[in-house]
Amino acid sequence: MVLEAISKNFFLYLSNNKVLDRLAKRYGSxxxxxxxxxxxxFSQAIPLIEQLNEEGLEVTVDHLGEFVNSEAEAKERKQECIETIQSIAHNQLNSEVSLKLTSLGMDISEQLVKENMEGILAEAQKYGITVTIDMEDSSRCQATLNMYKTLKAKYDNLGTVLQSYLYSTEEDLKDLHPYDPYLRLVKGAYKESGKVAFTEKESVDENLKRLIKTNLLNGHYTAVGSHDDAIIDYTKKLVEEHGISRDQFEFQMLYGMRNQMQKDLKDEGYTVRVYLPYGEDWYGYFMRRLAERPANIAFAIKGIFSK
Ligand SMILES: Cc1cc2nc3c(=O)[nH]c(=O)nc-3n(C[C@H](O)[C@H](O)[C@H](O)COP(=O)(O)OP(=O)(O)OC[C@H]3O[C@@H](n4cnc5c(N)ncnc54)[C@H](O)[C@@H]3O)c2cc1C
Known part of the structure; x- marks a missing residue:
C-alpha cells in the first residue's frame, strides 16, 4: 500500500515534468x-479506429498535448483538431473527439480558448460529432466548467468530465443540471491535495457511484469512465433497478486497458467507447497511466529494454 502510494506520487510528479517531456519528445523512445x-x-490511428469499430466498439480520439505556451501553438492545435474531425467524417469512422483546454490556450487567454473551441465545435457540428472537454487538474476545474457552460448554450455537441475525487464535484453536478450535460464521470487522474480531494480510495469510489446515480436519475447522458469492476457492476445494477434505457449511458475505457472487458460489455449489449489518444505529446498521458496502475510499469520496462 505504502509502495503503491510512493510510486503513484512519483509518476504523477514525472507526468508534470516539462524537461522530461521535452527529452521524451526529442529521443522519441x-x-x-x-x-x-x-x-x-492521426493517420496512424485510423486503422486502429477501423479495427475497434469493426469489433463493435465506439471511439473517442484525443490529440495529446498539454504544455502549450504560445498563441501560435494553440492555433496549430485547433487546426489539427479540425483536420482530425474532417478525417473522421471523410473516413466514416465511428468516433467522437476529446480534448484538453490547455492544449488550446487556456493558460494564455480565455478569449483564445473560446475562439479555438468555437472553430472546432462548428466543424464537428457539421458532421454530428460530439466533442468532450477532458478535465485537467483542480486549479483549472472551475474555468473549464465555465467554458463548458458558455459553449453549451450555443453548441449541443459538447460534453465534459467530472472527477469524483474532488470535494466540489457534487455541487458542480447540481450546477450543470440546467445545461442537460453530456458527462463523462471518472475518479480523477491528477495529483491533488487533501484540501481539495478525497485521498481514500473508498471515498472516491463512493462519490463516483453517487455522481453516476444522480446524473442518470436526472435524465442526463452519462459516460462511465472506469475500468473498475465494482463501478461497472454498480452501474449495471442501477440502470436495471431504475429501468434506465441503454441509450442514456455508455461505458468508456482507455485504449489498451481491459480489452476483454470492453468486448464482454459490448456483447452484453452495452455501448462501449474506447478513448484512443494519439500525438507526439504522449509523455504526460503515459506517466499518469503508470501512476494509476503499477502493472502498467511492466510493459514500460519491457519497452525500454526492447529498444
Ligand atoms: C475513458 C476515460 C477517460 C478519462 N478521462 C479523464 C479526464 O478527463 N480527467 C481525469 O482526471 N481522468 C480521466 N480518466 C482517468 C480516471 O480519472 C482514472 O484515473 C482512471 O480511469 C483509473 O480509475 P479506474 O476507475 O479506471 O480504476 P482504478 O481505481 O484505477 O482501479 C480500480 C480497480 O479496477 C481494476 N482495474 C483498473 N485498471 C485496470 C486494468 N488496466 N486492467 C485490469 N484491471 C484494472 C483493478 O481491479 C483495480 O483495483 C479517464 C478514464 C477513462 C477510462
Whole structure:
C-alpha cells in the first residue's frame, strides 16, 4: 500500500515534468507507450479506429498535448483538431473527439480558448460529432466548467468530465443540471491535495457511484469512465433497478486497458467507447497511466529494454 502510494506520487510528479517531456519528445523512445497510444499522427490511428469499430466498439480520439505556451501553438492545435474531425467524417469512422483546454490556450487567454473551441465545435457540428472537454487538474476545474457552460448554450455537441475525487464535484453536478450535460464521470487522474480531494480510495469510489446515480436519475447522458469492476457492476445494477434505457449511458475505457472487458460489455449489449489518444505529446498521458496502475510499469520496462 505504502509502495503503491510512493510510486503513484512519483509518476504523477514525472507526468508534470516539462524537461522530461521535452527529452521524451526529442529521443522519441516510446517506452511501451504504443500499447496505450494510437501513434504520433492521426493517420496512424485510423486503422486502429477501423479495427475497434469493426469489433463493435465506439471511439473517442484525443490529440495529446498539454504544455502549450504560445498563441501560435494553440492555433496549430485547433487546426489539427479540425483536420482530425474532417478525417473522421471523410473516413466514416465511428468516433467522437476529446480534448484538453490547455492544449488550446487556456493558460494564455480565455478569449483564445473560446475562439479555438468555437472553430472546432462548428466543424464537428457539421458532421454530428460530439466533442468532450477532458478535465485537467483542480486549479483549472472551475474555468473549464465555465467554458463548458458558455459553449453549451450555443453548441449541443459538447460534453465534459467530472472527477469524483474532488470535494466540489457534487455541487458542480447540481450546477450543470440546467445545461442537460453530456458527462463523462471518472475518479480523477491528477495529483491533488487533501484540501481539495478525497485521498481514500473508498471515498472516491463512493462519490463516483453517487455522481453516476444522480446524473442518470436526472435524465442526463452519462459516460462511465472506469475500468473498475465494482463501478461497472454498480452501474449495471442501477440502470436495471431504475429501468434506465441503454441509450442514456455508455461505458468508456482507455485504449489498451481491459480489452476483454470492453468486448464482454459490448456483447452484453452495452455501448462501449474506447478513448484512443494519439500525438507526439504522449509523455504526460503515459506517466499518469503508470501512476494509476503499477502493472502498467511492466510493459514500460519491457519497452525500454526492447529498444
Ligand atoms: C475513458 C476515460 C477517460 C478519462 N478521462 C479523464 C479526464 O478527463 N480527467 C481525469 O482526471 N481522468 C480521466 N480518466 C482517468 C480516471 O480519472 C482514472 O484515473 C482512471 O480511469 C483509473 O480509475 P479506474 O476507475 O479506471 O480504476 P482504478 O481505481 O484505477 O482501479 C480500480 C480497480 O479496477 C481494476 N482495474 C483498473 N485498471 C485496470 C486494468 N488496466 N486492467 C485490469 N484491471 C484494472 C483493478 O481491479 C483495480 O483495483 C479517464 C478514464 C477513462 C477510462
Amino acid at each position: 516510446r517506452f511501451g507507450a504504443d500499447k496505450i497510444v494510437g501513434g504520433e499522427k
